[in-house]
Amino acid sequence: MFKTSISKDELKEYPIQYFEGHITVIDKLEQVDSAVNYLQKQEILGFDTETRPSFKKGVVYKVALLQLSSNDKAFLFRINKIGLPDQVADLLSNKSIKKVGAAIRDDIKALRTINKFIPESFLELQNYIKDFGIESFSLTKMSAIVLGFRISKSQQLSNWENNKLSNAQKRYAATDAWVGYKIYEKLGYLSKFGQQNSCQASTLDTKNR
Numbered sequence: 748m749f750k751t752s753i754s755k756d757e758l759k760e761y762p763i764q765y766f767e768g769h770i771t772v773i774d775k776l777e778q779v780d781s782a783v784n785y786l787q788k789q790e791i792l793g794f795d796t797e798t799r800p801s802f803k804k805g806v807v808y809k810v811a812l813l814q815l816s817s818n819d820k821a822f823l824f825r826i827n828k829i830g831l832p833d834q835v836a837d838l839l840s841n842k843s844i845k846k847v848g849a850a851i852r853d854d855i856k857a858l859r860t861i862n863k864f865i866p867e868s869f870l871e872l873q874n875y876i877k878d879f880g881i882e883s884f885s886l887t888k889m890s891a892i893v894l895g896f897r898i899s900k901s902q903q904l905s906n907w908e909n910n911k912l913s914n915a916q917k918r919y920a921a922t923d924a925w926v927g928y929k930i931y932e933k934l935g936y937l938s939k940f941g942q943q944n945s946c947q948a949s950t951l952d953t954k955n956r
Contacts, residue, residue, distance in 0.1 A: 748937070750892050752883045757891075764896040766921040768819035772912060774828045782822045783834045787841065789817050793928030794848035794869070796826075796857065797907040797920055810857040811907035814924035815846075818932070821921035827908050831862035842867040847931040848924070849873055849886045872930055879934060886926060893930045898922050 773782050786792060793816040799808040811827040813835070824835060839846065839858070848854065849872045859866075873884040881892055891897045902919035909916075 749879055749881055751880055753888050753891055758888060758897055761891045761895065761897040763899050765918050766821055766925040768821060770821045770823065770917050770921045772823045772825065772917065774825040776829050776832065779832045779834050783838055785820065786815055786822065786838055789844060791845045791847060791928060791931065792817060793924035793926065794846040794851060795923040795927065796854040799906055799908045800904045809861065812920055813858065814920050816921060816924035816928055818928065821925055823917060823920050826861060831858055833862065836862045836864035840864045840867050844868060845870055847872060848927045849889065870931065872927060875934065886923065889930055890926050893933055898926055
């Protein structure tokens with residue numbers, strides 16, 4: 748049904764696509780409740796984080812941004828400005844909401860250094876796609892294989908602690924979370940309707956890590 752892998756040259760042939768929904772930047776504590784109220788009503792959320800890159804040996808920065816996305820709304824929580832509020836930590840501990848992303852173990856670990864929470868219902872796409880015979884694990888390659896488009900990584904090494912995020916940064920950050928949502932949505936649909944009978948969700952167990 749899907750290619751097992753994709754080369755860098757093949758990847759270049761796919762069109763680039765970005766998140767086109769509504770993006771909300773949360774950089775004040777008074778904005779948190781409204782965002783969380785919406786997110787708590789979702790069954791599935793795309794999940795990702797961003798950290799300011801370090802170009803000096805031994806210098807490591809804390810996570811700066813948490814992205815949570817539904818199909819048409821993305822929320823960018825500026826952790827470097829507001830920390831990880833209890834309302835958001837509770838959301839990440841909510842068993843009824845599946846949080847989907849790629850290479851999320853370190854993301855969760857970094858967030859837990861800011862506010863202790865028990866991560867629940869996180870799903871690691873890099874494990875999940877194996878049940879569909881896919882062997883390319885980067886988010887960009889998974890996107891091309893499953894969704895038929897690639898995502899730009901041009902803002903990955905930008906400064907996520909800037910006083911104000913650029914429009915390019917906001918679009919990049921929202922896209923990374925949203926693509927995780929879309930990959931899982933499509934694979935989940937195929938699984939639900941019997942087109943991939945062997946599929947089982949590989950939920951990441953991070954409680955004691």
